[in-house]
Amino acid sequence: MNLANKCFQKYLPSSVSSSSFILNCTTSGYQVVEKDENYPLLNHPMDYSLIKRKGRILNEFQILYIVEGKGYFSSLSLGKEVEVLAGTFIILFPGEWHNYYPDKEIGWTEFWIGFKCYEESNFLGAFGFSKSLPVLRIGLHSAILSLFEEACNVASKELSGMQICLTGIITHILGNVNYINKNQSSENSIITEKIREAQILLKERCEDNILMQELASELGLGYTWFRRKFKQYAGVSPGQYLLQQKHLRAKELLINCNLSISEIGFKLGFENMSQFSTFFKRFEGISASNYRINNTFKTTDHVI
Secondary structure, rough: OOOOOOOOEEOOOOHHHHOOOEEEEEEEEEEEEOOOOOOOOOOOOHOOOOOOOOOEEOOOOEEEEEEEEEEEEEOOOOOOOOEEEEEEEEEEEOOEEEEEEEEEOEEEEEEEEEEOOOOOHHHHHHHHOOOOEEEEOOOOOOOHHHHHHHHHHHHHHHHOHHHHHHHHHHHHHHHHHHHHHHHHOOOHHHHHHHHHHHHHHHHHHOOOOHHHHHHHHOOOOOOOHHHHHHHHHHHHOOOHHHHHHHHHHHHHHHHHOOOOOHHHHHHHOOHHHHHHHHHHHHHOOOOOOHHHHOOOOOOOOOOO
């Protein structure tokens, strides 16, 4: 990595135009801390001041990416100090005491982005992040590092549309980190393979009314354990996942086949037209008949 300067920081003024967005970026920067150097290198505003022995509490979120070196992190919810190595992603929560610093004998290189969130209670939870797990060892990824570098570049210029661009960068980082974190540690695990096998079977058999207890037994798993692990991995229960697949299959059939709506309902395992209609409208927001009308191509003869 070749940084033009040893450190950079930018604190952004509040923007009226950005208040309608879910995020408002407040700061972005990086610093390369060498062995035996005092930390931090930069003088931060009072609200951001970090004192090694005392830590700090912010009134916003911050995300950090340690890309070189080694250090330590602690927070109130974590309840202990943990080692931080290169490739570590850290999430700081508003109102949460925390402390972090590089190893004096090694140093580190850190990037950070701060932001305020106007749907604070739901936003990071949607990405699977929590105060109890603020440290994620995702490894070194050039794509994520490039996004942090781009955030610094965009913030430094303060051009029109800056906040919209930074909102996209932040959500892109969070999405990537969540994806990497969910898949890297369990990529080859038996648990993951079993859940993926279950997902394939639910897709293939979505026209049937599968009993989840029987599916778990077929996979050689206990039902309670299977349901809990499936929901942890997929974000929904296996029963809800099956309904999602039925919904997708219903849309496909409505557009691509000549079966009547009631025939499609029976094909997907619904007992009657009313049950299927209620199901489809709950998922799609419109009736099956309106969906078919809106999404079926028609040919019209034009008289010239």
